[in-house]
Amino acid sequence: MTDVSNVGPRPDDDREVLTNRQGHPVYDNQNQRTIGARGPATLENYQFLEKISHFDRERIPERVVHARGTTAFGYFEAYGRLGDEPISAFTRAKLFQEAGKRTPVAVRFSTVIGGRDSSESARDPRGFAVKFYTEDGNWDLVGNNLAVFFIRDAIKFPDVIHSLKPDPVTFRQEPNRIFDFMSQTPECIHMLVNLFSPRGIPADYRHQQGFGVNTYKWVNEQGETCLVKYHWMPKQGVRSMTAADAAAVQAEELGHATKDLRDAIERGEYPEWELLVQTMSDEEHPELDFDPLDDTKVWPENRFPARPVGRMVLDECLGNNFAENEQIAFGTGVLIDGLDFSDDKMLIGRTFSYSDTQRYRVGPNYLQLPVNQPKHGRVRTNQRDGLMTYYVDQGGENPHVNYEPSITGGLREGEFPTHDEQGPTITGRLTRKRIPRTNDYVQAGQRYLLMHDWERDDLVHNLVTMLSQCERPIQERMVWHFLLAEDDLGLRVGEGLGIGPDDVAHLEPLASQDLTDEDRARLEKLG
Ligand code: HEM
Numbered sequence: 001m002t003d004v005s006n007v008g009p010r011p012d013d014d015r016e017v018l019t020n021r022q023g024h025p026v027y028d029n030q031n032q033r034t035i036g037a038r039g040p041a042t043l044e045n046y047q048f049l050e051k052i053s054h055f056d057r058e059r060i061p062e063r064v065v066h067a068r069g070t071t072a073f074g075y076f077e078a079y080g081r082l083g084d085e086p087i088s089a090f091t092r093a094k095l096f097q098e099a100g101k102r103t104p105v106a107v108r109f110s111t112v113i114g115g116r117d118s119s120e121s122a123r124d125p126r127g128f129a130v131k132f133y134t135e136d137g138n139w140d141l142v143g144n145n146l147a148v149f150f151i152r153d154a155i156k157f158p159d160v161i162h163s164l165k166p167d168p169v170t171f172r173q174e175p176n177r178i179f180d181f182m183s184q185t186p187e188c189i190h191m192l193v194n195l196f197s198p199r200g201i202p203a204d205y206r207h208q209q210g211f212g213v214n215t216y217k218w219v220n221e222q223g224e225t226c227l228v229k230y231h232w233m234p235k236q237g238v239r240s241m242t243a244a245d246a247a248a249v250q251a252e253e254l255g256h257a258t259k260d261l262r263d264a265i266e267r268g269e270y271p272e273w274e275l276l277v278q279t280m281s282d283e284e285h286p287e288l289d290f291d292p293l294d295d296t297k298v299w300p301e302n303r304f305p306a307r308p309v310g311r312m313v314l315d316e317c318l319g320n321n322f323a324e325n326e327q328i329a330f331g332t333g334v335l336i337d338g339l340d341f342s343d344d345k346m347l348i349g350r351t352f353s354y355s356d357t358q359r360y361r362v363g364p365n366y367l368q369l370p371v372n373q374p375k376h377g378r379v380r381t382n383q384r385d386g387l388m389t390y391y392v393d394q395g396g397e398n399p400h401v402n403y404e405p406s407i408t409g410g411l412r413e414g415e416f417p418t419h420d421e422q423g424p425t426i427t428g429r430l431t432r433k434r435i436p437r438t439n440d441y442v443q444a445g446q447r448y449l450l451m452h453d454w455e456r457d458d459l460v461h462n463l464v465t466m467l468s469q470c471e472r473p474i475q476e477r478m479v480w481h482f483l484l485a486e487d488d489l490g491l492r493v494g495e496g497l498g499i500g501p502d503d504v505a506h507l508e509p510l511a512s513q514d515l516t517d518e519d520r521a522r523l524e525k526l527g
Helices: 046-056 154-164 175-183 186-195 243-252 256-267 321-326 345-361 442-450 453-467 472-485 487-497 517-526
Strands: 069-078 102-111 126-134 137-144 216-219 225-234 272-281 307-317 339-341
Touching (some): 069 256, 102 307, 137 225, 175 186, 186 472, 453 487, 472 487
Antiparallel strands (some): 069 307, 216 339, 225 272
């Protein structure tokens, strides 16, 4: 007779019984089935084989960027206004219209470059991705904690990320590779001045800002469009860490920011952010010294004030990391009626990339997963099948009709929106060209001048620490860029590296850049 004395429930144990995935009760989860106590094992060992083969498949590919992160849930509450004006004058998006209207949200915060288990105190932009589960379906606002980005054309994204990721041979993040790329990419100077300042290491996720970075559009009931930029401001305030603070945190804990967010929500200290929006009329704005579609630029707030439209509160922790954090999928293409794309070349490239990677990373039916499904807008499509189909997006009375048009049932097209055509007319030739008004340095210099003294000291210290690990020609080119952005910045970084203006005066502008008159005047001073 089988000896079962070492298995099975204690008489007073009323917990639910473990089953396998077929719903069969498991009465021994300690021993596989063998011939005799010492084996061998049998191949019909269904329970063991199912358990181990599911385990073998537990991991999916991590995100190619933003792999480390955490998700929390809450709501967005609209003010019904854009500052002092009725919001309906700008957008017809329903979630913004009524004061006090709440829309559930999921928010994922992340770091960009490290892997899934990497340190949360690295110098790195932080992701700030918000999924609004609106009555018209989902809207994703996929932003970062820094207001600008490294590059302005999506075709450069794999390059900038490769330079920042570990070296393919040494598998170490190498300053020389990073600044090799950056020194040849002048548009990244504004981002570098932000990233190497204290803002490059937020204290945690609750004390960071969020920015949509790219330029989007709003559309009102009349079909009129305007350009918009989004900003999240934390009610908790903004806090950052110096490299020394971050090293101390990292020595104790790799996931301090995830822990901080969960602990705060569990204590009932719900973090809150206000959403502010800058608007600009939908045109090229030749009067500006930058292009409104250039994500390496900010819009000056004295001319384009950031006006509040609502607030967001996070009051619920995730229940399962894999289901709600690994599998959640955001994308810049996920817009609702009243919101639209601009022609920002980064935004358009991003919009392809997100759903493309998610079909690979999570699977073609990733939108059927509970965390990604629209919660209010009902899904009815003629898309069918594929790996891991969870249910049929059935619509209409007739299950035989999974095509359109049909006179026998199935789904029909919706009503045309009141104004289908929107925005200015666009004409042009197919081409491959940089945008005019690249103006790579002026805002980087202004940002430097706006900093407190201690922030400038920290920026210079961080840049010198990284650049001193680079080869001399790369150091010289970076000093050259910083001198063009702001004399004091260039002189101080140069001093830290033993490179003076005379040492870089021989450098010619890069073929990939356009200089302004102001840049040329600065160059003349050098040489
Ligand atoms: C994640 C592509 C620029 C913010 C990702 C992912 C890809 C990607 C492939 C992984 C998505 C996933 O696996 O689910 C790109 C491309 C860009 C670009 C091609 C430029 C052309 C930006 C910019 C921002 C940004 C400018 C900030 C405004 C994010 C965030 C995530 C992310 C926050 C993480 C989303 C999450 O938490 O799941 N990006 N990205 N990206 N990206 Fe970008």
